[in-house]
Amino acid sequence: MPTPAARLTRLTTYPLAVLGARVQQMLAKGIPVIRLDIGSPDMPPSANVVETLANAACRDDAHGYAGYKGTPAIRRAFADYYSRRFGVELDPEREILPLLGSKEGIVNLCLAYLDEGDIALVPSIGYPSYSLGALLAGAEVHWMPISEENGYLPDFDAIPEHALDRAKLLWVNYPNNPTGATVGIEFYQRAVEFCERHDLLLASDNPYADVTFDQYRAPSALQVDGAKRHTVEFTSMSKTFNMAGWRVGAAVGNPDCIKNLLQVKSNVDSGHFIPIYEAAAYALRETSDEWMAQRNRIYQRRRDVLLAALPEIGLTAQVPRGSLYVWGRVPTGMLGADYCTQALEHAHVALVPGDAYGPDGTNYVRISIGMDDAHFDEAISRLRRWWAAR
Ligand SMILES: Cc1ncc(COP(=O)(O)O)c(C=O)c1O
Incomplete structure (x- = not known):
């Protein structure tokens, strides 16, 4: 067999895939691991959305290619959502590109903008695809440290001139995964x-804009006057509408950027299944604020149960007002990776070691609240018992 491309050696295996393999091994042996490592909603989309998908899939005319830019209806639905939710007006033809999940667009954006010698400015701590996308494109990563002390915000003025000279992309993500x-x-x-x-x-990158708590309402970067001149935003239906497995997101904003991203995408994929676009458009148009609020109340209860338990499981954390995660700091002298290994082996609860999110995450673990109440509460009890017995 020929050797694989050199670019593969630049990529590590996707961090969450390594952990997933160990969990699968344990599950195969009959060990009842509870997975608080996965950032996937445990609840379904609203029933009407699923029904729209099923009905559309029964139509004879719904099985061909939908087009590289998705359907006009899904682009219009994203435009209406941005207008209603953020007061941001977008041209569905030039400023919106539906994606096969936002992760796809994040990586393809790197291919569209980064060459060898270029730099992507990436928060450390952050979602792994920003740095892995840059590496895949043959470019380099300059880490922007973010930490508890600075509210997990990057200090733009601390980025050195030599990095700025070669930088093309700057990533931000709020509400933030994992913090x-x-x-x-x-x-x-x-x-x-x-x-x-x-x-x-x-x-x-704004996939958690509608997964928020305590009356907090997340803004969009495109709400800033003139933002479209230099900004692209990624939105996703995965967390907003409990549709992670459907793989629907969109890139919105600067029209040149949308055009360049489409140039990559149209050479790589051929769009989505038409019924998925139709049901996604329905979800964007029809999902009520109350459905969203009710879902967020369920997450908020779990968040609060976990925050209350932190002193008994050896962790400290800031109160997250958005996202699906609590970002726990492990005790001094311990690494997040050690905490996760022990929690998995002894409490049979899977968590993600903070270093999966960049070099500044070493002393942390990420705990997901996307798990049904019964298993979530059981996982917290197991962690309590394990920590007390150490
Ligand atoms: C910050 C962030 N961006 C992007 C994604 C990708 O989401 P999707 O590809 O499901 O739209 C995720 C998924 O967990 C995420 O946490």
């Missing part, structure tokens, strides 16, 4: 202004 940190619109004002000044593309 749960949130921002107000003034953060995006600073980010937009910085990117304009340094001729960078601001890539705002």
Whole structure:
């Protein structure tokens, strides 16, 4: 067999896939592991959305290619959602591109913008695809440290000139995976202004905008005046509408960026299944604020159960006002990876070691609240018993 491409050696195996393999081994042996490592909603989409999918799939005319840009109806539905939710007006033809999940668009954006020698400015701690996408494109990563002390916000002014000279993309993500940190619109004002000044593309990854607690309402970077000149935002139906397995997201914003992303995508994939677009458009149009609020109340209860238990399981954390996660700091002298290994082996609860999210995550673990109440509460009890017995 020929050797695989050199670019594969630049990539590590996707961090969560390694952990997943160990969990699968344990499950195969009959060990009842509870998975608080996965950031996937445990609840279904609303019943009407599923019914729309099923009905559309029964139609004879719904099985051909939908087109590289998705259907006009799904683009219009994303435009209406942005208008209603954020007061941001988008041209469905030039400023919206449906994606096969936002992860696909995040990586393809790197292929569209980064060459060898270029730099992506990536938060450390952050979602792994920002750095892995850059490496796949042959580019380099400059880490922007974020930490508890600075509210998990990057200090743009601390980015050195030599990195800025070669940088093209700057990634931000709020509500943040994994830390749960949130921002107000003034953060995006600073980010937009910085990117304009340094001729960078601001890539705002915003999949948790509607998974929020305590009356917090997450903004969009596109709400900043003039943001479209330098900004693309990724939105996703995975967490917003409990549709993670459906693989529907969108890139919205700067029209040149949308065009360039489409150029990559149209050479790589051929769009989605038409019934998925139809049901996704229905979800975007018809999902009520009350459905969203009710779902978020369920997450919030779990968040609060977990926060209350933290002292008994050796962790400390800030209160997340958004996302599906609590980002726990492990006791001094211990690494997040050790905590996770022991929790998995002794309490049979899977968590993610913080270093999966970049070099500044070493002393943390990420705990997901996307698990049904009974298993979630059982997982917390197991962690309590394990920690007390150490
Ligand atoms: C911050 C962030 N961005 C992007 C994604 C990808 O979401 P999807 O590809 O399901 O739209 C995730 C998924 O967990 C995420 O946490």
